[in-house]
Amino acid sequence: MTEPRIPDWLLVEERREPPKDRDVFLRRSADALRALLREIRSAPERRHGKYAFSTTVRLAFTFVVVLLVSAARNFAFVELVGVGLLALLATYHSKKLVRVLAAPVQAFILAAIILAPSLFWGQTRAVVVVPCKAFITTAALAILAYSTNWNRFTCAFKAFGAPDALVFIFDLTLKYVVVLGEICLETLDAVRLRSVGRNRRKARTLGGVVGGVFWRAQKMAQEQYDAMTCRCFAGKYRRFRAPFRAADLLALALCLVLIALFIYLEYAIRCSN
């Protein structure tokens, strides 16, 4: 094959000033997505430790804490759980602590702002109680999310008797959030590298990125289904069930203590009324 003739414009060394344009949105979107993917990718590395609770127990414990704190009328119960939570957070490394506390602090501030006008009507209790409850429940969920391998959640769902279809969808979602996120990030990088001047059709470009990711998602889903069919998938989705450990018994006992305390304190508040 003969060497192709390079066109004249490709032989000229260009020295042109790029036209000015604003593309902060593109850069920030890519950076945010990159940070999110880094967070998800680091999830499998979270170690549970030899004596740690199983994911099923963690999920159940978190559910009970959120439910009881939300329903509590006696603030002493909220304070007790809050103290326990802070004691747990005190054992965290500073870097992890900052990550875990980001959402709860935001929830606290948001709830306080929303409830601030009630101060004018003398409702001081609500301004304290609701933000504290928001902080504790969000912190409980953040601790669960940051200290558990997300893939193990599917085992936990299965232990709670969730239908196969739901477990399967959750498993696939976890996988594709990462895969499609990476494709989306790569495409955003490609847009950034070729954004060498003024883009007059930004919305159209971003539409192309989203459309491309959607099209690939559909194609990958079809391929995945075909691959599973070839490997004898017939609708039944089995997952490994984690064994029950001694530490789990301790967590369940703590759970029962919390429930008993909740009932006692609620009864006490009723009697005092």
Added chain:
Amino acid sequence: MFELENVSYAYDENAPALDGVSLRVPKGSAVALVGANGSGKTTLLRLLNGLVLPTRGEYRFDGVRVDKRALKDAAFAKTFHRRVGFVFQNADAQLFCGSVDDEIAFGPRQLDLSEEECRRRVDGSLKLLGIEKLRFRPPYATSGGEKRKIAFASVLSLNPDALVMDEPLAGLDAQSQSLVVDLLKALRAANKTLVFATHNERLVEEIADVRATLEFGKLVAADRLR
């Protein structure tokens, strides 16, 4: 043109992808990066394009240090990206427009070139890659090899001074591989700087001036071939 001095990069603390790499790529030269999977070739190419920045060491492009501050300057970033074209390993991710024609014209249109000049560049790029017949097709509806050629054309239409390519021959049939090899030879003759990662020995022998070998993120050899 590219100067790396003791450059290291890690995706996270426990996984160093590049470790103390020093490399000089003069203008008009061709450097092939070779090494096993996971040796850091793609990371090095991403670094040359400013997609990732060194966690240690220094990267200079035409004497200018490429760092966060430099890339925050929109004028520098845009000029840098125009002068350094990047062909991704996954061509699928590189294409985002509704038609091949729009895809190739995306860059030139941003440079405020006249529509006539844009057309000239699109036509020239399509012809160079032998994909004229794909002009009005949506990129996603083309085959893997065709997508790679479209990605090449979309980068060439910007008239970059340097071409950075990740596995430029991957997914191409024998005839298309020959076409790309001949095109790269012609580009090298036209004084374009070429840096590419590859597992293809024929490409290394026919194009590269220097074969840089990476192992576990370290540059273990830089052999001059011509």
